[in-house]
Amino acid sequence: MTQGEIETRTGWRGSAEAWLNAAYRILVERGVAYIKIGTLADDLGLSRTSFYWHFADRKALLAALIRQWEDKNTGNLVRQSGLYAETIAEAVLNVFDCWIDEELFDSRLDFAIRNWAQADPDLKSELLRTDETRIAALQAMFGRFGFDTDTADIRARTLYLTQVGYISMTTVEPRKTRLSRMPGYVEAFTGLAPTRGEFERFLSRHR
Template sequence: MTDQTDQTLSDEKTTGWRGSREVWLAAARQALIQSGVDAVKIQPLATGLALSRTSFYWFFKDRKALLEALLEDWDAKNTGAFVDACAAYAETISEAILNLIVVFQDEALFEPQLDFAIRGWAHQSDGVAARVHAADEVRIDAIRAMFARFGFAEDEADVRARTVYLTQIGYISMQVRESVGVRMARAPGYVKTFCGQAPTDSELARFHARLKFDPAL
């Protein structure tokens, strides 16, 4: 057999009938979101995936390793989305705020239900609570730096950053449900509240395009 065939067979052995690291992690994430951290257990996950319990150990040392991977995945995606959005190119502070609001509204970038579940888990674990606090600080720092980039004084940048972030965390904590139309209609008002400057029509048009929203419909 060729080296490529050998590699294919090897891949099938480790990611086929045993699943894959991503498959186990996705199942754990869904269990966490739906039922909390106590539901993230190896045997129930294996049953739900129709895989053997021993398959799990090809990808994770133990349940503790799986839980750590969940935290790392959450931080990389959700906190990373904030940092990336705040550093993204913008000509004005209002456009920068819209870049950030895209994150709030696009679950491919930021998963609010996962954030909610992790915060629930933090009530049961001092270690997780510390991770959440650290992530919150990184996110606030990124927003604060965004305001500072557009000339806001340190104190004002800090207060505005906290206003933006704590508003979003309030949405998550209260499990607010809004239609897309309502969220989009409120966006210009939020931008003006957050930074004191209303977005222009062209900025709103680009914002709508990124979220594939047609205000005429």
């Protein structure tokens, strides 16, 4: 029985989420150029025509991938930067949750989007706007703790661009090593070391 016959009998044409997840896997593993409707259909065991029940065309699928990146990575980073904290050190540890928890921030997706943007001027412009949105959120975080505008901007950029460097260089550290360096990073970015209690609360979220 062909894929088309199976789909006709069962009514199963996949779901938008399934097609999007398949595209995500190809994006992070191979790059956007390899996202093709036929390849996705083969991966899912569905026919090419099933794709069009969920997306108008390949461009619409790629737009959905970009929205997923914005909603997850930028949305969570902005939210984490605005969480309640007693000190700037604790506030930065809230942001560091993004660097440790892939449910909050998907570094592989960020890396793939940055690579994709090098050959796509429209996405490149969107990426630059997104970076400024993230930096602005971090700057506002520093501002809430009394840093003047210029200092808050420099510290926000230092914090953020350090992480972009981790992503762009595909730096891999053992989780234990990364966590052990966090207090030093907090002090470098803020001028204030986290208290034992602040760091213990941070660690408890990632054990």
